[in-house]
Amino acid sequence: MVKVVLTAPASEMSEYNGNPAIAFVSGFSKPFLVPRFFLTLNLYRDNRDGYRVRYAPLGLRRIEASLIESGIFREDDVVVVCPDDLEDVVNEDTKVIGIGVKDPLGLGYVSLTYSTLLGLGEPINKYEFMRIIKIVKKLKKKFEFNVVVGGPGVWQLYMYSDLDALGIDVVIDGEGEVITPDVFSKIINREPVERIVKGDVVPVDHIPCIKGASVYGAVEISRGCGRGCMFCTPTMQMRRDIPLEKIVRDIEVNIENGQNKVLLVTEDIFLYGSRIPWEPNGDAIAKLIENVTKFKDRGLKHIQITHMNLAAALYRKDIVKLMSDRLYEFAWYSFRGNYINTVEVGIESGSPRIIARYMRGKALPYTPEEWPDIVLESLTLLEENGWIPLGTIIVGMPGEDIDDAYRTLSLVENIRRHGLRTFLVPLLFVPLGGCVLKDQPIRSFNELNDVQVAVFAECWKHNTKIWGVEHFKNYSYIQKKILNILAKIYLATTARKYRWRKKIATEIYKELVSQI
Structure with a gap:
């Protein structure tokens, strides 16, 4: 019953x-x-x-x-x-x-x-x-x-x-x-x-081990973050590390129920096991990775980490290398014939003023003024070690002015000039429930200035250029023609209704045509 x-x-x-x-x-x-x-x-x-x-x-x-x-x-x-x-x-x-x-x-x-x-x-x-x-x-x-x-x-x-x-x-x-x-x-x-x-x-000793397999073999290794980013809910929560024995048991349950992959769920892998704020615990992370990878003998094929902090990656290059060496054979994706590790990182803004105002903890142990350089150096470091991150950018943070937007646009252009393959995902500011900025209004595209609109256009031009060849290589001639026709119809109808949509769609289409 x-x-x-x-x-x-x-x-x-x-x-x-x-x-x-x-x-x-x-x-x-x-x-x-x-x-x-x-x-x-x-x-x-x-x-x-x-x-x-x-x-x-x-x-x-x-x-x-x-x-x-x-x-x-x-x-x-x-x-x-x-x-x-x-x-x-x-x-x-x-x-x-x-x-x-x-x-x-x-x-x-x-x-x-x-x-x-x-x-x-x-x-x-x-x-x-x-x-x-x-x-x-x-x-x-x-x-x-x-x-x-x-x-x-x-x-x-x-x-x-x-x-x-x-x-x-x-x-x-x-x-x-x-x-x-x-x-x-x-x-x-x-x-x-x-x-x-x-x-x-919930104290960690009251978080039960799962009874059945999870989507993607998701296994929680930490909850909360504590970096204090005002636009985010998890970063305002007290961070707790899930005990290693519980992590191992959750992986066992997934493997026993047919999963062959593990998604390590965390707001930042570098915070696992840390006792001093913003100081990664290399030994704890190494032990975690060791205990996860040993499931290879029981059929585990893929391992992926959900989130990583860019400043911490740059600060502890040794941990980046350790994870890269141990996780390469478990890579979930490949790109242009090579296996790659992927992870989500928060770029959020190229403006030190916005970083200092809303997410100072994201830059630690560095300063907000160093943030644009941290992003470029960290993304470069990750690619050199076989990682291609997905990077989010928030457009329209409360009080973001045209100078802030120019700085973000400049950072996007520098990512492109450096030949980095980071998949860039620009997002409108949304006041999530539970975050410090929850009472702020939702930002709309109609409120964006031309520079903020350009951030969206440049990000997706970059994505199309870097990832388009790989994505469209298996399309037949007919499929490419159909895609081109649909894109033209979209540009002539839905896209033309708003200046910002027309601008973004037109710029992406120009890059798309070169790919198909």
Whole structure:
């Protein structure tokens, strides 16, 4: 008898054919002409083992484990399912449907930026979340259960939507491993529960090991950051390192359940095991890497790290080399015939003034004034050691003036002049719930000056030039012609509606033509 059904939008349940980079597509527009089966065929490959999913988002796996470990629920009381199977699984025994969300209304950095930039419809993330809501509201007419939503994206729901209209009974805002079992138990026993429940910081000894495999083999090695970047939520949280034995156990669970890859989830690999602020602990990182790579003998093929700080990489070149030497054989990607390690890094701005005002901790142990040079030297160092990072840039930070924008544009141009292959992702400023700047207004493209618009154009010209040849080499002559025709139609219709969209699209198209 299943009492608790856990799920998430299909865009978060997918492994995108094993490519985490393609997951960014879920933040792009879903054109109304594109049917959903196209998404399921090309993006959401089957992830089922019966009605249970083989792989689930790490956050859902943590909640599943916390419910079982609490002793309140048995293992067969809880199931994690694909949203497409809700109507087959939910019945009169179901008391709670728990939905994990990262970006339910498409208000995250990538979704808001690129659904607006493309102008072809709402982001896929929002489309898939609203699809779950539609299914759940239909089921509520047949069965009595409560809907509980949790995850890093819940701020979008209580700040920008009507919980009653969505059929949401309870929102858990914050870390959920400790509070969720109690909330679910009260719901089942018909005891009163607050509409919005705040989850406190969870001590590492209360973070349970997962019971089933996670999407991409995601394994948490640290939580929070503490660098204090005002635009970001995790950096404002107290940093905690997950004990090595728990990390190893989570990897074992993934391997035992069919995963052959590991995604090491952290806000900055260089903070793992550090006791002195901003001082990386080389021994702890070396021991971590050693314990992860030993799973090669049990079928592990790929290892990837989620985030890395550029200043720390430059400061501890020895750790960069150690990780490069040990992880090369586990590289997830290849580029132009060579294996590469990839990682996300935060460039954010080329303006020392913006760095000093909003993210001083990002530059430590160096100064904000040194930041542009740190970025160039660190990206160069990483490429010399076989890494090609994905670098984010935030455009339109509160108070960013034209001089700040020029400095960011200059940094982008210098990245190109240095021949660096960093994949640059410019993003509009979004006041994420829980960050220091949460009360600032969302920035729109209409508010950007010409230099800020140029940052977007130059970043994507750079990406198209560096990565276009590799991407389009397998396109047939007919496919390239069709792409060219579609691009021209877009330029003549959607792109021309706004000056900024026309400017960005035109510049990218010029580079695209040279590639196809």
